[in-house]
Amino acid sequence: MRNRPSSRLLVIDPDDRLLLFKFVHLAGALTGQQFWATPGGALDPGESYEAAACREMFEETGLRIDDPGPQIARRSVTFTLVDGERVASDERYFLIRVIGADISSTHWTELERAAIAAQRWWTRTELAATSDTVYPEDLADMLTRAGVW
Template identity: 80%
Template sequence: MRQRPSSRLLVIDPDKRLLLFKFVHLAGALVGQQFWATPGGGLDPGESYEAAACREMFEETGLRIDHLGPQIAQRSLTFTMVDGEEVSSDERCFLVRVARAGISSMHWTELERAAIAEHRWWAQAELAASADQIYPEDLTDMLRRAEIW
């Protein structure tokens, strides 16, 4: 099984809302699945977790950051990619505070354009009350432990 190190971004706006993307899979191995997830993705060869987080932040939100907030979590998991490949991931979750809640999809890949149905800024109470599938599953606990919420 291929190892897939990745960086996830916990993007918080001035109102302490968290950015999540809604993925709706209409084709491929995940067809029929939909869930909310944080921005982020796999590392490029030779790339550090921090550099990948900065790159993913720009690609998925259009916002450039030179300095990340702290890494607030690390987790290991196995999951299935859109193409059906099962991977083992070492994920690092970084806190990013932004000055505004806007994003741009200008730099999204074809795969992201096909799968991301919407984005939303979630308040703590909304996230805690949601019946939707949200990844990572312990996201609210992760933010509480880091004293974000």
């Protein structure tokens, strides 16, 4: 199993809503299964978690940042990527506040265009009430500990 260090982005708009993407599995036994997750992704070779957070922010939202701020959470998890590959991931979470809610998919990869079915800004109440699968499972607690909610 491949190790996959990654930066995850907790993008918060002026109304304290969290940006999540809806992913759909494209291959393997999980084909068609859906879940919501934060923007972000794997580090490029030699890239720091902070640099990856800045790059992923631009690629997945179209917004440029020079500094992702402090890492507010970390988790180690094994999961199946949307293309069917099983990985062991060391995820670092960065809280990023934005001044508007407009994002762009212009810089998405072909895989992201195929795998991301929707994007949505969530309130704490909406996240608590959903029956949809959301990763990480303790996302609301993570944001509460960070003083967002």
